Amino acid sequence: MAKKHILIVPGDGIGQEVTTVGKQVLDRIAEKFGHEFTYDEALIGHVAIEATGDPLPEETLTKMRASDAILFGAVGHPKYDNDPSAKVRPEQGLLRMRKELGLYANLRPIKLFDELLEASSIKPEILKGCDILFFRELTGDVYFGKRERLDDGNTAYDTMIYSKYEVERIARKAFEAARTRSKKLMSVDKANVLESSRLWREVIQKLAPEYPDVEVEHQFIDAAAMLLIKDPRRFDVVVTGNLFGDILTDEASQIAGSMGMLASASVGDSTGVYEPIHGSAHDITGKGVANPLASVLSAALLLDISFGLKAESEAIIAAVDAVLKAGFRTRDIANSETPADKILGTDAMGAELLKNL
Amino acid sequence: MAKKHILIVPGDGIGQEVTTVGKQVLDRIAEKFGHEFTYDEALIGHVAIEATGDPLPEETLTKMRASDAILFGAVGHPKYDNDPSAKVRPEQGLLRMRKELGLYANLRPIKLFDELLEASSIKPEILKGCDILFFRELTGDVYFGKRERLDDGNTAYDTMIYSKYEVERIARKAFEAARTRSKKLMSVDKANVLESSRLWREVIQKLAPEYPDVEVEHQFIDAAAMLLIKDPRRFDVVVTGNLFGDILTDEASQIAGSMGMLASASVGDSTGVYEPIHGSAHDITGKGVANPLASVLSAALLLDISFGLKAESEAIIAAVDAVLKAGFRTRDIANSETPADKILGTDAMGAELLKNL
Ligand SMILES: CC(C)[C@H](C(=O)O)[C@@H](O)C(=O)O
Ligand SMILES: CC(C)[C@H](C(=O)O)[C@@H](O)C(=O)O
Numbered sequence: 001m002a003k004k005h006i007l008i009v010p011g012d013g014i015g016q017e018v019t020t021v022g023k024q025v026l027d028r029i030a031e032k033f034g035h036e037f038t039y040d041e042a043l044i045g046h047v048a049i050e051a052t053g054d055p056l057p058e059e060t061l062t063k064m065r066a067s068d069a070i071l072f073g074a075v076g077h078p079k080y081d082n083d084p085s086a087k088v089r090p091e092q093g094l095l096r097m098r099k100e101l102g103l104y105a106n107l108r109p110i111k112l113f114d115e116l117l118e119a120s121s122i123k124p125e126i127l128k129g130c131d132i133l134f135f136r137e138l139t140g141d142v143y144f145g146k147r148e149r150l151d152d153g154n155t156a157y158d159t160m161i162y163s164k165y166e167v168e169r170i171a172r173k174a175f176e177a178a179r180t181r182s183k184k185l186m187s188v189d190k191a192n193v194l195e196s197s198r199l200w201r202e203v204i205q206k207l208a209p210e211y212p213d214v215e216v217e218h219q220f221i222d223a224a225a226m227l228l229i230k231d232p233r234r235f236d237v238v239v240t241g242n243l244f245g246d247i248l249t250d251e252a253s254q255i256a257g258s259m260g261m262l263a264s265a266s267v268g269d270s271t272g273v274y275e276p277i278h279g280s281a282h283d284i285t286g287k288g289v290a291n292p293l294a295s296v297l298s299a300a301l302l303l304d305i306s307f308g309l310k311a312e313s314e315a316i317i318a319a320v321d322a323v324l325k326a327g328f329r330t331r332d333i334a335n336s337e338t339p340a341d342k343i344l345g346t347d348a349m350g351a352e353l354l355k356n357l
Numbered sequence: 358m359a360k361k362h363i364l365i366v367p368g369d370g371i372g373q374e375v376t377t378v379g380k381q382v383l384d385r386i387a388e389k390f391g392h393e394f395t396y397d398e399a400l401i402g403h404v405a406i407e408a409t410g411d412p413l414p415e416e417t418l419t420k421m422r423a424s425d426a427i428l429f430g431a432v433g434h435p436k437y438d439n440d441p442s443a444k445v446r447p448e449q450g451l452l453r454m455r456k457e458l459g460l461y462a463n464l465r466p467i468k469l470f471d472e473l474l475e476a477s478s479i480k481p482e483i484l485k486g487c488d489i490l491f492f493r494e495l496t497g498d499v500y501f502g503k504r505e506r507l508d509d510g511n512t513a514y515d516t517m518i519y520s521k522y523e524v525e526r527i528a529r530k531a532f533e534a535a536r537t538r539s540k541k542l543m544s545v546d547k548a549n550v551l552e553s554s555r556l557w558r559e560v561i562q563k564l565a566p567e568y569p570d571v572e573v574e575h576q577f578i579d580a581a582a583m584l585l586i587k588d589p590r591r592f593d594v595v596v597t598g599n600l601f602g603d604i605l606t607d608e609a610s611q612i613a614g615s616m617g618m619l620a621s622a623s624v625g626d627s628t629g630v631y632e633p634i635h636g637s638a639h640d641i642t643g644k645g646v647a648n649p650l651a652s653v654l655s656a657a658l659l660l661d662i663s664f665g666l667k668a669e670s671e672a673i674i675a676a677v678d679a680v681l682k683a684g685f686r687t688r689d690i691a692n693s694e695t696p697a698d699k700i701l702g703t704d705a706m707g708a709e710l711l712k713n714l
Pocket of ligand 1 (some may be wrong): 094549550579
């Protein structure tokens with residue numbers, strides 16, 4: 001029996017709706033497997049700015065550090081997107097959290113549920129059997145380099161920057177994961193142009209002899225973005241920097257049919273953060289139609305990675321599978337053949353899931 | 358009757374094979390429409406390094422400046438890709454050429470030939486009717502910012518940098534193109550994180566009122582990479598920076614079925630450079646199987662954009678269409694149903710094309 005303290009950080013937009021379901025699932029798991037999970041909640045992003053002026057209030061950070069794991073929603077708000085001159089922005093909270101908690105490794109598994117093979121815009125025969133695990137570096141790169149306006153505001157720059165130790169620690173995680181899977185690792189960079197990418201590639205090349213059982217392939221980001229669609233089964237474990245990982249994993253979401261199905265784990269030095277890869281989706285916020293499965297699968301990752309509760313994690317994945325097999329869909333993963341009574345809102349989908357747990 | 362001087366710059370790998378066919382097509386057009394095209398040839402990239410030690414020899418640059426337009430092949434060689442510490446690299450020639458000739462606007466049309474609808478890994482019903490024109494900024498961004506090693510070589514950085522005038526001149530080209538098409542412009546950036554992207558977005562927002570007939574949509578690069586697969590018809594004219602454009606257009610090549618079908622035009626202050634978006638492809642170099650159609654379509658773009666020869670350009674596109682309709686394919690665009698005798702090598706495909714001109 002595990003005693004654990006979980007912090008729920010819904011954030012903005014549909015974050016609230018989907019983490020509500022994620023938490024219900026955690027609760028049910030605790031009950032079923034006899035664990036004791038306690039919870040707290042904290043603000044981040046736009047809702048935190050509204051309440052306190054700060055996208056990552058000190059109180060939130062304190063609660064985060066005190067937690068055994070964090071179930072996270074999303075951050076962002078169109079208001080700031082349309083105002084490039086805003087000084088305080090929701091995303092600053094997210095980035096600061098990643099840095100403060102040392103969450104340097106962002107794992108994004110692209111797992112295909114058979115039932116959703118047809119939900120993708122990519123042909124099923126190209127996708128079948130596809131199973132990818134991305135390792136996105138999360139506390140370096142152009143996300144955290146110096147940025148500035150020069151020249152009376154007429155010029156702006158950001159700095160893409162990597163140090164060898166940063167590349168090495170994420171690369172080791174990826175090499176080790178590759179060992180437990182098909183022993184293939186793809187590293188993605190832009191070493192034909194960027195110095196930071198050449199450093200990246202050097203580190204990977206230097207580590208490779210320590211993992212002689214793992215076959216390493218280097219791809220440029222432009223080629224990788226193309227190959228991911230052309231031949232997704234060529235990808236197994238992929239390691240890449242923060243910016244390229246951001247782009248490539250969003251693109252890869254289309255392999256799984258919808259962003260609404262994809263979970264991620266951000267881990268590093270201490271507590272782990274588990275969140276959907278989708279954003280705050282203000283266009284559908286409050287309508288009760290958001291797909292909660294990414295949050296539910298994030299809860300499954302949380303149990304597996306932070307608590308080592310494998311059976312519990314698999315029970316959740318099996319429940320998701322069962323609900324999909326029973327034909328239930330949220331709007332984003334429905335198609336023209338889905339009967340109307342099988343298209344569920346967020347809460348109804350959550351209820352179906354609980355029935356299967 | 359036009360009198361023009363065209364420089365052929367085959368570059369590396371399959372560059373030689375495909376520009377040979379591109380030039381044959383230009384020759385045939387001159388003959389058929391009564392123009393006088395003279396040619397010269399010059400070195401760039403790996404072959405230039407081998408011959409002179411310099412990836413962009415002074416002689417090449419002089420010939421480029423003296424030309425009315427340039428038909429370009431590709432640059433790159435695996436030798437350098439696997440040696441991150443190489444000081445002289447083929448790509449430096451390409452980047453210097455872009456800068457020296459002021460080629461700030463890279464146009465990449467994603468045009469779908471009906472016959473190839475099935476060649477893509479994306480479902481035909483998602484693709485049908487898709488027609489995108491990318492404007493990739495080509496002389497700024499992290500391609501040309503300062504880069505350096507620090508800290509005894511243990512840290513490396515590159516600088517993503519944009520000035521307002523650089524964004525404005527490419528944006529104006531895109532707005533103007535949008536006017537002649539469906540009056541929709543998508544601008545892609547990462548303004549929720551990057552200062553250079555916030556500057557980018559500011560400029561687009563500031564220009565928008567000058568083009569009240571054009572509807573502007575902003576997307577973050579991660580969302581755009583995802584939407585391009587999910588809903589490619591949402592894209593019409595797209596404007597973006599150098600790095601994001603590099604990634605997004607390679608990804609978009611999968612809409613057209615193969616990189617082997619896509620041409621690009623790089624234009625700006627003086628002469629224009631026309632080249633396939635594919636690379637040097639050393640894995641198939643010398644085998645005579647490369648698809649020459651991207652080079653042929655680059656020749657068509659050259660006639661249209663640099664020489665204003667619309668009918669001539671359309672004659673080439675019609676010939677490509679005819680050859681595809683007749684069932685001929687190079688390997689990259691063939692599928693399991695293509696009869697063996699319809700799968701042609703580079704030269705044979707060129708010969709079929711000439712028959713149709
Ligand atoms: C919201 C945004 C800053 C963030 C990122 O770019 O990292 C998001 O896209 C993600 O992938 O978590
Ligand atoms: C070869 C490489 C430097 C180049 C680029 O990144 O610009 C290529 O990918 C392109 O798109 O023309």
